[in-house]
Amino acid sequence: MQALAVVVLLFLFFEVTQNMRSNLSRMNQDFGFAFLSKSAGFDIVQALVPYSTGSSYSRALFVGFLNTLLISALCIVAATFLGFLVGVMRLSKNRLAAGVATLYIEFFRNVPVLLQIFVWYSLVILQILPAPKNALAVFDIAYLSNRGMIMPLPIFGEGAIYGLVGLVSAIVGGLALVFWANYRQNSTGKPFPKFWGSLGLVIVFPFCGLALAGFPITFDVPVRTAFSFSGGLVVVPELMALFLALSIYYATYIAEAVRAGIQAVNHGQTEAAHALGLTRGQTLRKVVIPQAMRVVVPPLISIYLGITKASSLAVAIGYPDLIAIGGTVLNQTGKAIELVSIWMVIYLCISLIMSSLMNWFNNRMKLVER
Amino acid sequence: MVLATYVRDLEAPKLPPPSNLKSIRHHLRENYFSSLGSGAMTVVLGSLLLWLAWRIVGFAIIDAVWTGTSSEACVSTDGTVIGACWPVVSQKFGQWIYGFYPVAERWRINICAVAFVAGLVPMLTPSVPYKMVNVVYLLVVFPLAAFVLLTGGNFDLSPGSYAGVVCLALLVAASLPLLIFGVDEGTSRNSLGLALAGAAFILWGASFISQVDFTVFGVSLDSGLLSVASGCVSLWVILSDSVGRRSRALRFWSVGIVALLASMLLLDIDFGLVPVETAQWGGLTVTLVVSITGIAASLPLGILLALGRQSNMPAIRIMSVGFIEFVRGVPLITVLFMASVMLPLFLPPGMNFDKLLRALVGVALFSSAYMAEVVRGGLQAVPKGQYEGATALGLSYWQMMAKIILPQALKISIPNIVSNFIVLFKDTTLVLIIGLFDLLAMAQTGLRDAAWASPVTASTGYLAIALIYWAFCFSMSRYAIYTERRLHTGHKR
Numbered sequence: 001m002q003a004l005a006v007v008v009l010l011f012l013f014f015e016v017t018q019n020m021r022s023n024l025s026r027m028n029q030d031f032g033f034a035f036l037s038k039s040a041g042f043d044i045v046q047a048l049v050p051y052s053t054g055s056s057y058s059r060a061l062f063v064g065f066l067n068t069l070l071i072s073a074l075c076i077v078a079a080t081f082l083g084f085l086v087g088v089m090r091l092s093k094n095r096l097a098a099g100v101a102t103l104y105i106e107f108f109r110n111v112p113v114l115l116q117i118f119v120w121y122s123l124v125i126l127q128i129l130p131a132p133k134n135a136l137a138v139f140d141i142a143y144l145s146n147r148g149m150i151m152p153l154p155i156f157g158e159g160a161i162y163g164l165v166g167l168v169s170a171i172v173g174g175l176a177l178v179f180w181a182n183y184r185q186n187s188t189g190k191p192f193p194k195f196w197g198s199l200g201l202v203i204v205f206p207f208c209g210l211a212l213a214g215f216p217i218t219f220d221v222p223v224r225t226a227f228s229f230s231g232g233l234v235v236v237p238e239l240m241a242l243f244l245a246l247s248i249y250y251a252t253y254i255a256e257a258v259r260a261g262i263q264a265v266n267h268g269q270t271e272a273a274h275a276l277g278l279t280r281g282q283t284l285r286k287v288v289i290p291q292a293m294r295v296v297v298p299p300l301i302s303i304y305l306g307i308t309k310a311s312s313l314a315v316a317i318g319y320p321d322l323i324a325i326g327g328t329v330l331n332q333t334g335k336a337i338e339l340v341s342i343w344m345v346i347y348l349c350i351s352l353i354m355s356s357l358m359n360w361f362n363n364r365m366k367l368v369e370r
Numbered sequence: 371m372v373l374a375t376y377v378r379d380l381e382a383p384k385l386p387p388p389s390n391l392k393s394i395r396h397h398l399r400e401n402y403f404s405s406l407g408s409g410a411m412t413v414v415l416g417s418l419l420l421w422l423a424w425r426i427v428g429f430a431i432i433d434a435v436w437t438g439t440s441s442e443a444c445v446s447t448d449g450t451v452i453g454a455c456w457p458v459v460s461q462k463f464g465q466w467i468y469g470f471y472p473v474a475e476r477w478r479i480n481i482c483a484v485a486f487v488a489g490l491v492p493m494l495t496p497s498v499p500y501k502m503v504n505v506v507y508l509l510v511v512f513p514l515a516a517f518v519l520l521t522g523g524n525f526d527l528s529p530g531s532y533a534g535v536v537c538l539a540l541l542v543a544a545s546l547p548l549l550i551f552g553v554d555e556g557t558s559r560n561s562l563g564l565a566l567a568g569a570a571f572i573l574w575g576a577s578f579i580s581q582v583d584f585t586v587f588g589v590s591l592d593s594g595l596l597s598v599a600s601g602c603v604s605l606w607v608i609l610s611d612s613v614g615r616r617s618r619a620l621r622f623w624s625v626g627i628v629a630l631l632a633s634m635l636l637l638d639i640d641f642g643l644v645p646v647e648t649a650q651w652g653g654l655t656v657t658l659v660v661s662i663t664g665i666a667a668s669l670p671l672g673i674l675l676a677l678g679r680q681s682n683m684p685a686i687r688i689m690s691v692g693f694i695e696f697v698r699g700v701p702l703i704t705v706l707f708m709a710s711v712m713l714p715l716f717l718p719p720g721m722n723f724d725k726l727l728r729a730l731v732g733v734a735l736f737s738s739a740y741m742a743e744v745v746r747g748g749l750q751a752v753p754k755g756q757y758e759g760a761t762a763l764g765l766s767y768w769q770m771m772a773k774i775i776l777p778q779a780l781k782i783s784i785p786n787i788v789s790n791f792i793v794l795f796k797d798t799t800l801v802l803i804i805g806l807f808d809l810l811a812m813a814q815t816g817l818r819d820a821a822w823a824s825p826v827t828a829s830t831g832y833l834a835i836a837l838i839y840w841a842f843c844f845s846m847s848r849y850a851i852y853t854e855r856r857l858h859t860g861h862k863r
Contacts, residue, residue, distance in 0.1 A: 002685040009689065016716045023715045094408045095401040100415050110843035111836045112796040115810055119832050127828065309701035316803055323703055336711040343704045344696075351699035 020337070027334075035333050036061075042328055044320045046236050057329050064325035065346060071242055071321060072308040078247035079307060080300075083254025090259050101255065109252040114313055116249055121241035121317045132228045141221050143229060149240060152219040153233035160217060166209025167202070174198030238319035246310055253303045261296035262288065294365045301358040308350055322346060429453040430833070444824040454830040455822075462816040462831070466838075469652015469807055475644055479655055482516045486662075494849065496856060509666065514633050520659075522645035527638045535634065537594045539627040540601020541567055547607050549619040560607045566600030648726040652807035654838070656726070660733055660798045660808065665791050667734035672741025673780075677771065679742065680749055690742070697739035702800050706732045710804040729801045737794045744790055748783030749775065781857050788850035792843050810835060 024031060036058040043053055048066045051059060090101035108116070126146050130136065135145035142151045156163075174197075181192035210217070222232025265288050273283040314321035323343060330339045403409040433453030435444050444455035468476050489508045492498040517523075544567035548556035557564065573596065608620060651659070678690030697705065709732030713723060723731075752775055760770035780787070802811035816822075817831040 002683045005689065006685050015718075019718050020715050092408075092411075093401070093404060094411055096412050096415050096419075097408075100419060106844065107840070110792070110840045110847070112799040112810065112839055114799040114802075115832070115836060115839060118810070118814065119836070123828050123832060127825070312701040312703045313800070315703065323701070323707075327707075330711070336707075337715065340704060340708050340712055343707075344700045347701060347704065348696065348699040 029334065031337065033338055035335055035338070038333075040329070040332075042332075044325065046234075046239065046320060057333070060325050060329065061322065061342065064320055064322040067319070068308070068311050068314075068321040068323075071239060071246075071311045071314065071319070072304075074243050075246040075250065075307050075311065076304050078243065079250040079254055079303075082247060082251035084258055085255075086251060087255035087258025087262070090255060091262055105252045105255055108248055109256075113245060113249040113310060114316060117241055117245040117313055117317060120245045121238065124244075125237045125241050135224075135229075141219075143222060143224075146237060147228065147234075148237045149235040150222040150229050150232045151235065152221045153231070155218050155220055157218060158213075160210070160213065162209035162213040163206045163217075164209075166206035170198075170201040170203075170205035173205070174201045177201065236319070238314065238317050241317060242311070242314055242319050246307055246313075250303055250307050250310070253306070254300065257296050257299040257303065258292070260299075261292035261294075264295040265291045297361055297365070298358060301354060301361075305351055305354050308354070309347065312347075429829075441822045441824045441827070444822075444826055452824075452826055454833065455824055455826045456830065458817075458822045458824075458827050458830055459834045461822070462813070462819075465653060465816055466809060466812050466835070467654045469655055469812055470650045471646060471652070471655065472644065472650070475646060478519045478643070478646075482519055485512055485515065510629070510633075513666075514636055518636060518641065519643070520646065520651070520655075521648070522641075522643040523637060524640040524643070524645065525637045527634055532631065532634060533594065535630055536627070537570075537597045537601075539623070539630070540604075541570060541597040543601040543604045543623060546617075546619055546623055547604055550608060550617045551611075559611075560604050563600045563604035563607060566596050566603060570594075570596035570600055648724050651726065653812040654809045656801070656806060657795075657798050657809040659726070660730060660801060660806075661791075661795045663730050664733040664737055664794050664798070667730075668737040668741045668790075668794065669787070671734065671738035673745050673776065675738060675742035676745035676749060679746055694739045694742050697736055698743070702733075702736050702797055703803060705736045706800060706804050708732065725804075726806060729804060729806055733794065733798065733801070737790065737797075740790055740793070741787065744783050744786040745779060747786065748779035748781075751782045752778045784857065785850050785854050788846055788853075792846050795842060795846070796839070809838065 020031075037056050039054050040057050040060040041053055042060070044051055044060065044063055046067060047063045048070065049059075049063060051063050086101045086104055089097045090105070092098050092101070129144060129146040132143075132145045132147050135143040135150075137143050142149065144150075177192075177197050178194045181194040181197070185191050220231045220233075222229040269287055269291065270283055273287040278286065311321055312323040315324040315327055318324060326339045326343055330336060402412045428451075430453060433451050435452060435455050435457065438444065438455075438457040441455075441458075443457060444452060446452045464473075464476070468479055471479060489504060489512055493501070493504050493508060498504075544560065544563045547560040547563070550556065551559060608617070675690050675694055678686045679694060681687050681690070706729060709728040710725065713728055713731070717723065756774055756778065757770065760774040765773065798808055799810045801808050802814075807815070813831055813835045817828050
């Protein structure tokens, strides 16, 4: 039976390559990635690395890849915060809070995310937000309009490197502090406020570094012109819509995962913690959350993967992510097989990295029994 | 003498009354104002909720426009606030449901919908008997009838295809003696039939690889004659024995071939229906066609993949794992793009796939990988003793799976299977990216209509569409919860 399956698979593979070759030759095309070095010739509305119309296709795809990572990271952070908030709210003793959380989850989870993206984009952002002329201003430094959000752009001058050095040393110092605090707590039982300690380090060190260099940071504040703005950091409306829609939609999934995790912690654990004299906060931080995390993290990682994959919906509203730029390239060159395989390989790599992270975490957090 | 110190000399304080006697005030205090923070939260959330409810009611009911024939009804001339523009929904509703399907032919979709609901409701109601008949209706009769009704049927199958199906069925018949008498006895009894079948198979394969007169069912003359001969011999071997006449395998085979020929005939007959190309389909019809086909195809595929992943055979396991992990690692859009732009390149020249069909293949394959993981979870949750017990009773692999393991595994995974269905239903919106007109795409096209251009057209339309999707998804999730409770026969803690 195995042999039969292998034979059938090989036969299919043979058939497919045979057909592909004949089809490609019929359409006067060849298979290969040489086109990647050709000049792209189209503009991209948002690029994190220098890009111009003259750049190559591979550069354009790289820009798209970075945009995919950007939108995924933003959404993951926002959805996590919102999801934890809603998940905890759903278990709140206050029935109104629990009800509002349930309402939120049941509504946003049962409407397709693509529809939500369209609503945010074409309804809220393009239609309800004012034109740049009447943009909503926040303290006259940031503006919100249907062309997107415009914020001050920090420009790092000479010497800003000291701030970076400070940050790096603060991270190293913070890790050392946590290590030492754990060691001391394990050996003597005395706790140390490691969270606040390392947070203080992360704030103080870069500040000192920058102070030493004389604060070489200036801000490029956007200025109102007749119809629009000049300068500043522009967040394009597509990014805003995608960010809002994906964060709000996936927060419902995270909230459900968090709720399941907290409910999975046996009530006896809380009671025992109270009996030992821990305060409510201590019980939550030291007993409930660590155990809940063990249940929450695996679904959380797959939700993160889902967010990364769903960021490909950007193509529907024209945010230049990997898929949208790949689609433009596909239209220009007709290299369907090459582009679809590039997409798939990149997404597969992201998935593999994330799932190996999950396995690492699972192994670390696994209950060691006997 | 002094009383012992442990004897109480004061009366114990009275206990509070039981909770069912508590006043509303107490209830409010307990659940909404138990502490300062809780009270503040109640006030803030409550006012937010009231504000939101007021806005929604104001938009959808109080300020809404209910009648009108064009956008003029929905454009405010004297500065009054205008809420939802409901006439646009009633005007476009037909298009949302039927897409570009010819208006005169819409009754065909209606009949399909009624036939589907008529099959689905008894299927989903646990107390209705004849579930097996119902399954056959839903999985065989209804799809065929719906296919003929929706496309118009009359496919002009060539006589060669009938011959091809008969030849294939006779070729398959060669394996029947093996099933009925066991492998050893079957081989010795039917050596002639098997040899003929093998020869036919080799000839057929050779003509296929060398691409000589290849058509879908076009079995070339030599291999066709050989398979007819092999089938006749095999059937004679079976029927000349008294055991064979009562065999279930034989019955299945004959029912199968009759059903196949009957369905081909059904597709062939000209019912006088106007043919409607799938390019004209749209709206909720396409959404439902894609999602129902996806659901119906992904569950069995997913079960097979999950079994393959748990299989002892390394080649099968590797193939299943590879497929599942690959599909789960990429977004649905790339799979749809693959189905729409790459699939035509993979097929032999001249073989043309319909756009809708390509999307269907993509959706079904994609969701089968997720289904496989859900079913695998269920398979792993079945205690090992069940597998061992079934093996000890002498059941074969398929008997064990069909009668012992899968019923338990599927029962455990029902909630996850349904949530997968819901995800699939929501994901069908993605087909608009490859140019199919599902409900969402149809609505968007309709909302761009210049005749209905007004500031509230888009918000009204999106609200209505969101409610339609929400109603489908929410009812599915409620049904899942209901089934979960009903099937929970175990010991709930």
